[in-house]
Amino acid sequence: MVVPAAHPPPPAYEWRLPPGFPVPRVPADNPMTTAKVDLGRRLFYERALSGNGTYACASCHRQELAFTDGRARAAGSTGELHPRSAPSLANVAYGATLTWADPRLTRLEDQARIPMFNEHPVELGLFGREDEVLGRLRSDPDYPGMFAAAFPGGVASSDDAAPPGDPDPVSVANVVRAIACFERTLISGDSPYDHLLYKDDAGALSESAKRGMRLFFSERLHCSRCHVGFTFSGPVAFEGARPIAPTFHNTGLYNLGGDGSYPEDNPGLYGITGRAEDMGRFRAPTLRNIALTAPYMHDGSIATLAEVIEHYARGGRLVSSGPYAGDGRDSQRKSDLVRGFDLDDRGKADLVEFLKSLTDRSFVSDPRIAAPARSGAPAPRGPR
Amino acid sequence: MKKVAHSKVVRIALLIGVVFALLPGDLRASGGSPMPRPSGGSSSSGMPAAPPKTPEEQAVDYYNAGLKLRDKALALQKEAAQASNEKDRAKLEKKAQQEFDKAIAQFRKATEKNAMFHEAHSDLGFALRKTGDYPAALQAYDRALSLAPAYTPAVEYRAEAYLGLDRVEDAKQAYMVLFAGDRGRADELLRAMKGWVEERRAAPGSLTPDALQEFSSWVTQREELAGQTPSVSELQQRQW
Numbered sequence: 001m002v003v004p005a006a007h008p009p010p011p012a013y014e015w016r017l018p019p020g021f022p023v024p025r026v027p028a029d030n031p032m033t034t035a036k037v038d039l040g041r042r043l044f045y046e047r048a049l050s051g052n053g054t055y056a057c058a059s060c061h062r063q064e065l066a067f068t069d070g071r072a073r074a075a076g077s078t079g080e081l082h083p084r085s086a087p088s089l090a091n092v093a094y095g096a097t098l099t100w101a102d103p104r105l106t107r108l109e110d111q112a113r114i115p116m117f118n119e120h121p122v123e124l125g126l127f128g129r130e131d132e133v134l135g136r137l138r139s140d141p142d143y144p145g146m147f148a149a150a151f152p153g154g155v156a157s158s159d160d161a162a163p164p165g166d167p168d169p170v171s172v173a174n175v176v177r178a179i180a181c182f183e184r185t186l187i188s189g190d191s192p193y194d195h196l197l198y199k200d201d202a203g204a205l206s207e208s209a210k211r212g213m214r215l216f217f218s219e220r221l222h223c224s225r226c227h228v229g230f231t232f233s234g235p236v237a238f239e240g241a242r243p244i245a246p247t248f249h250n251t252g253l254y255n256l257g258g259d260g261s262y263p264e265d266n267p268g269l270y271g272i273t274g275r276a277e278d279m280g281r282f283r284a285p286t287l288r289n290i291a292l293t294a295p296y297m298h299d300g301s302i303a304t305l306a307e308v309i310e311h312y313a314r315g316g317r318l319v320s321s322g323p324y325a326g327d328g329r330d331s332q333r334k335s336d337l338v339r340g341f342d343l344d345d346r347g348k349a350d351l352v353e354f355l356k357s358l359t360d361r362s363f364v365s366d367p368r369i370a371a372p373a374r375s376g377a378p379a380p381r382g383p384r
Numbered sequence: 385m386k387k388v389a390h391s392k393v394v395r396i397a398l399l400i401g402v403v404f405a406l407l408p409g410d411l412r413a414s415g416g417s418p419m420p421r422p423s424g425g426s427s428s429s430g431m432p433a434a435p436p437k438t439p440e441e442q443a444v445d446y447y448n449a450g451l452k453l454r455d456k457a458l459a460l461q462k463e464a465a466q467a468s469n470e471k472d473r474a475k476l477e478k479k480a481q482q483e484f485d486k487a488i489a490q491f492r493k494a495t496e497k498n499a500m501f502h503e504a505h506s507d508l509g510f511a512l513r514k515t516g517d518y519p520a521a522l523q524a525y526d527r528a529l530s531l532a533p534a535y536t537p538a539v540e541y542r543a544e545a546y547l548g549l550d551r552v553e554d555a556k557q558a559y560m561v562l563f564a565g566d567r568g569r570a571d572e573l574l575r576a577m578k579g580w581v582e583e584r585r586a587a588p589g590s591l592t593p594d595a596l597q598e599f600s601s602w603v604t605q606r607e608e609l610a611g612q613t614p615s616v617s618e619l620q621q622r623q624w
Contacts, residue, residue: 019564217612
């Protein structure tokens with residue numbers, strides 16, 4: 001066995017975690033380093049990382065929208081529509097499972113390959129074009145040096161399929177490693193709500209938002225039973241947490257044909273397990289920065305927060321006509337926790353106010369996670 | 385004037401004692417558990433004579449002796465709280481105070497032998513507080529925290545000493561530190577704050593009724609927020 005030249009272990013990475021946030025779990029084969037984070041940031045905003053050179057991760061995950069795209073359904077580099085909407089990447093380091101409904105996807109390193117190489121739908125459109133893209137990166141004035149600094153061991157992995165002894169660190173495996181490291185720094189915990197909670201700033205929330213907070217956490221509304229903890233989301237994984245079974249819920253958004261079915265292109269967990277009870281089950285997404293990430297739900301089919309609350313208050317959505325007609329309230333697949341509740345207009349407005357208090361302005365304007373300036377070229381605007 | 389203040393202090397000390405006696409045992413002590421002696425000085429059985437103990441080792445011995453006395457005192461206080469009549473209660477409480485005094489002497493010696501021993505400073509503060517000597521307790525906690533700023537037992541118990549001196553703003557600040565860093569200790573402090581509010585309602589201290597009311601609603605609000613916010617260790621164990 002050839003032992004690669006010894007390199008001193010990098011100094012322990014210094015997380016900048018908000019109060020109440022545990023240390024994210026990091027795969028042993030991809031420890032956090034500043035060099036990888038810097039490279040990953042550059043790659044995240046890199047349009048050369050798409051087949052036709054027009055698209056980057058950041059095209060669908062825009063910082064000012066808490067790393068969503070503002071669309072109901074994401075559109076790829078060739079204009080093809082994705083069946084689902086781009087979720088926020090805020091605190092994605094803690095996701096026990098990734099994407100809307102896939103229990104198998106637990107590592108950001110694995111997830112990042114999907115938009116790169118997907119064919120159905122095309123996102124970045126790199127399928128079959130690895131060499132071309134890696135060639136672009138190698139001929140860039142900055143990348144070879146950045147890859148060398150981030151991966152001083154050269155050939156980095158067995159899944160890389162690089163020829164033995166090839167010292168070139170510019171590889172797909174290292175691209176996804178670096179991007180994953182950057183994604184783990186997308187941490188959002190500095191909203192008015194956090195100021196109330198950890199800085200004892202009683203004025204951070206309006207009286208209306210405080211009433212909404214009580215409703216959100218109440219046993220009557222149940223919101224916090226599914227949108228849990230410091231991420232306001234489904235299951236989280238972090239350093240020291242025990243392994244958990246992923247959880248997905250059907251909130252009664254659809255009830256096609258009266259048997260609880262969802263539209264064919266978005267059956268939720270059912271699409272993976274094929275089990276009838278998994279129809280329409282999705283992961284509870286984070287509610288942090290939710291005021292910035294409209295439209296809502298896995299398919300962007302609800303335009304506003306007020307309408308989301310109507311949906312829960314009713315105990316399921318009524319689609320009165322068209323191909324998706326059906327009353328979600330009567331769905332036999334719906335979660336027991338979505339039972340509906342009586343709430344007057346003031347209560348509904350209060351709940352929206354509370355959700356707005358989860359917006360972290362410093363996260364969406366933090367220059368450390370914004371598009372980096374390129375050497376020799378003016379700083380690009382985030383790709384659109 | 386002085387006398388009034390003193391009797392109040394004693395009454396509060398008693399009340400805190402009762403509150404403590406009602407707490408589960410593992411929450412009661414200030415976090416101190418017996419220390420192993422620093423390595424290096426121990427001798428194996430075949431050796432003729434043990435080398436003389438270093439000051440650090442002596443400090444640990446004093447500290448461990450102090451912990452034993454402290455635990456004895458806490459047990460006596462618990463008994464006192466359960467006593468069927470006032471006379472027995474007073475007697476047991478007096479005994480407890482004597483044990484705390486002995487513990488104080490041991491902890492003091494520990495800190496004299498090893499001035500950097502933050503646990504000893506902290507437990508000295510704890511025992512002093514239990515005898516109602518809040519200013520001296522504060523000094524000891526301050527020393528512990530200057531040596532080990534992240535030592536949350538001292539943060540919590542110093543806050544309880546602040547309460548004894550009606551310094552509610554300082555106690556609130558300590559709560560916020562604990563809420564972010566050590567939720568178990570934060571919850572414990574919040575319980576102590578509630579007990580303190582009740583005590584001050586019955587026997588007002590230097591706070592105006594309005595200020596006391598304001599603090600009381602602050603405690604209620606923080607309790608609500610804490611109830612809504614699962615701690616990291618709860619999330620660690622959570623069944624989703």
